[in-house]
Amino acid sequence: MANDLLDYHDALHTLLETHTPLQRHEDVALAALNHRMLAQDVAVQHNVPEFDNSAMDGYAINGNALTQWHVVHRIAAGDAGASLTLQPGQAARIFTGAPVPQGTTAVVMQEKVTHNDAADTNGGPTHIHLQAGETIQDGQHIRRRAEELRAGDVLLTADQRITPATIGLLAGQGYTHACVHAQVRVTVFSSGNELVPPGQPLGPGQIYDSNRIMLIAWLQSLGYAVTDGGNLPDQLAPTREALARAAGESDAIVCSGGVSVGEEDHLKNALTEVGELIQWRLFIKPGKPFTWGRIDRPDHTCRVFMLPGNPVSSLVTFQQLALPAMQRLTGLSAEGARPMQWKAQAAFTRNKPEPRREFVRVTLTPNRGDSPGQWHVRPVAQQGSNMLSGAVHANALAEVPPGMLVQEGDTLTVYPLFNQI
Structure with missing residues (x-):
């Protein structure tokens, strides 16, 4: 077990390299x-298209050098127009997606022609005339067979x-x-005697359990098969038994709370008794006590991610670390599983350095001033690791490297929250 605090980027690299796609497959x-x-x-x-067809409502013609054609057919989508043949000087009324008849040299848009007043049996014109000044390109407005996809190629x-x-x-x-x-199976726990399910009355010193509900909803929205493991008490034996039981039927376990240094924080000890604690504590803010490990079973390995109990710390470490590792389990490459990021300009200053790498909750908006196309960020007011309302009003995390004094206009790396941008 490594006890040294890891930098965020070292931790992310290790997680992405040591977590690999599940080998189970299924037809869905x-x-x-x-x-x-x-x-x-x-x-x-x-083949796509399966046959030559019209890209426009108009007229299939035979004879691009002509200016008048005799209308002899009407072809709608779904008709067997390819079995028909146009002779020179003939045309067919045709609609978007309909097969063009043999002998077609081009399709002319209906807006580019005029027609006589005589009607055929279908109520359409018997002759059409090209409007003055219009020209025809060979093959115009015809979608050719297999021009998009060809049978046998990789789709x-x-x-x-x-x-x-x-x-x-x-x-x-x-x-x-x-x-x-295969769908990744995840069991989500919270931990702490102070936690109460929403909807029940609060006793002295109690708070509502928000992290577990947040994480379950998040994982379900991304297509994971989620089991609500409930709340773990601040006791070693029940915690150990719950982890072992969940590992037997899950590919990953996500816990929040119970991973700090207090005497009532039993998750780390429970994990070491039933599996392996790989890393504890990172050099980041918020989220220092983020932990990961594994529990080996005869037929699979269950990955374990232990998030801090403070709601914002839980949110940040889940998005920036646990979720990328779990995305690897789904089949994504290490590069593809990295959190989405881009650059933005700071629209704020900060004169007090932070020794840890910090993820500031910010609003990310496009710059509509002198530099259109760029983005700028401003911190939300509530930055405490317990202040989930700040994360609600934010749409991104701005990464501030250790010791950096932020000046307005500085370039920062930003990560959209929940990929909502």
């Missing part, structure tokens, strides 16, 4: 695939995150299921 129906990670390549089953690659657009693409290829990395 399209409607349940959002946020999941593909376990294998998926092939293109059908999606393994370890790619599935989004609603991915699901639509799979459906458009006729797939009903996809093989993905």
Whole structure:
């Protein structure tokens, strides 16, 4: 066990390198695939488009050098227009997505033609005329067969995150299921005799348990299979038994509270008795007592993340450290699992240095002044590690390196909270 305090970036690197994707795979129906990670390549089953079709409502013509055509067909999406043939000087009324007939040299937008008053049996014109000044390019407004996707090519690659657009693409290829990395099973605990479930009356010295509910909702929104482990008492034996039981049916355990240096903080000791405590305490603010470890089972390893009890410390260490490691379990690469970040300009000053690397809760907004396209950040008022209301009003974390005196205009690294930007 390492007892030295780690810098944030060293801790993140270690977590990303030592946590690897689960090896279990499963076939999942399209409607349940959002946020999941593909376990294998998926092939293109059908050409896209499957046939040459019109990109516009207008007229398929044969004869680009002409200015008048005889309308002989009407083709809507779903019709068998490809079995028809246009002779030179002929045209077909056609709609977006409809197959173009054989002999088509271009599609002319309906706004670019005029027509006579005589109507055919479908109520359409019998002849159309190209408007004065308009020109026709060979093949214009025709979507060619397989110009987007060709059957047999790779449609999606393994370890790619599935989004609603991915699901639509799979459906458009006729797939009903996809093989993905198994859903990560997570048990969430809180710890502390002072905690009371929301909705029950508070006794002397008690507070409501907010961290566990926050973390469960967060994990569920990202597609994890979450079990509410409840609140652990400030006792070693029940804590040890709860961790061992959860490890048997979980890929990860997330706990909040009970990892400081007090006599009533039993989580670290419980973990060492049933597994391995790998790292305790980081050189960051907030979140110094962040801890991680593992519990080995005969058929799998359960990863354990112990977050500080203060709500903001719990939130920051979960987003910046525990969640990236758990994203690796889902199938993401080490680089892909890193917290989203970019650069922004400080719209504040701070003249008192902080020895630890600090994650300041800030509002991140676009600069609408002399430098459009840039972002600037301002701290919210409530910066205490127990002040969750400050995190509610923030939309990002600004990283301030150890000992840095912040001047207005300085460039800072920022991390959007909950990827909400």
